[in-house]
Amino acid sequence: MTSTTTKTLKQIQHDNSVDIPIPSQRKDVKEVVAQWREILRRDWMFKLVGEDVFYVDEGKRCIIRVDPLPGFKYNYLLFVDGKSYEQYTESLSKALKTWEITLNGKSYRIVLEKDTLNVYLNGFLRHETAEFIDGGTETEFEQDAHVFKLTATTSGTKRGIVYTLTVDGTEVPLISDLNMNDKK
Template structure:
């Protein structure tokens, strides 16, 4: 087992509008070494001989992220002042994500439900709104491949559900990602000490 594998104590996936970030936290519990990686890139590294616990604060897309390992080596992540679990629940309600395969390329499309902003592969795209006769709106945009796409937003007819958003690419209905935010990075490893 390599040193990297033995010191990796927590991995989190953090869904944002532009993409899903994978945060890894290494902690040498006997050496005090702490390394924080975002999508494989090392952003914080400390080799503290005597400081075995503490917190690491960094910013991601203007949101403050706080990786904490304070008591008994329980590792938590706070995003924008919220617990990791609360933040993920909030993002699950706020974002709708589709993965579309076109010409051997996987395209990630994200709808911010409140603002109706559309992101394609990490970039916010220009959209054009149109009211439809059946009620609701079509939000038109183009994919980098030149393909036409739109999101049809209509009332579900149920107060608890609200609007239903459906993505069409070249007039074909695309199903959203199940679980919504993790498919873009794959498997989630729950952090050590997760309750």
């Protein structure tokens, strides 16, 4: 068996950011792992280029395409729901607001779906009800003795709706770039 050099593609899902390891020089196995579980595994010899189709996140069709480059190098492309990886992440960044915070050594990732106002905490849907306040809505919930408060208020200008998250009374900065262009 040859040694494995692993490249990683970042995939954003509505509830999580996951790494998808792609074996780049292994000739006997191809596998895709997302959210710590194996999504795709193919056993074959010497097929280093081509496409593989797999499904994630409630049936989203994904394609990994491996194209040869000069000098025994390979180009990896990821397509999600028929869109290039870049187009898919751009559409997600328009539909979602994301915050990350670490409290007492524990990381929290809060994702808001703007169209439904669904709130996800570390990948799990919170069944919370937004309450109307002056100029918007407020959703409050507790986790690990911390109070999370998410507000959506009108800006009064062309900016539209302003989304704010506070945890234990301290505002958490919004992740404007979902770190989708990280290169490893």
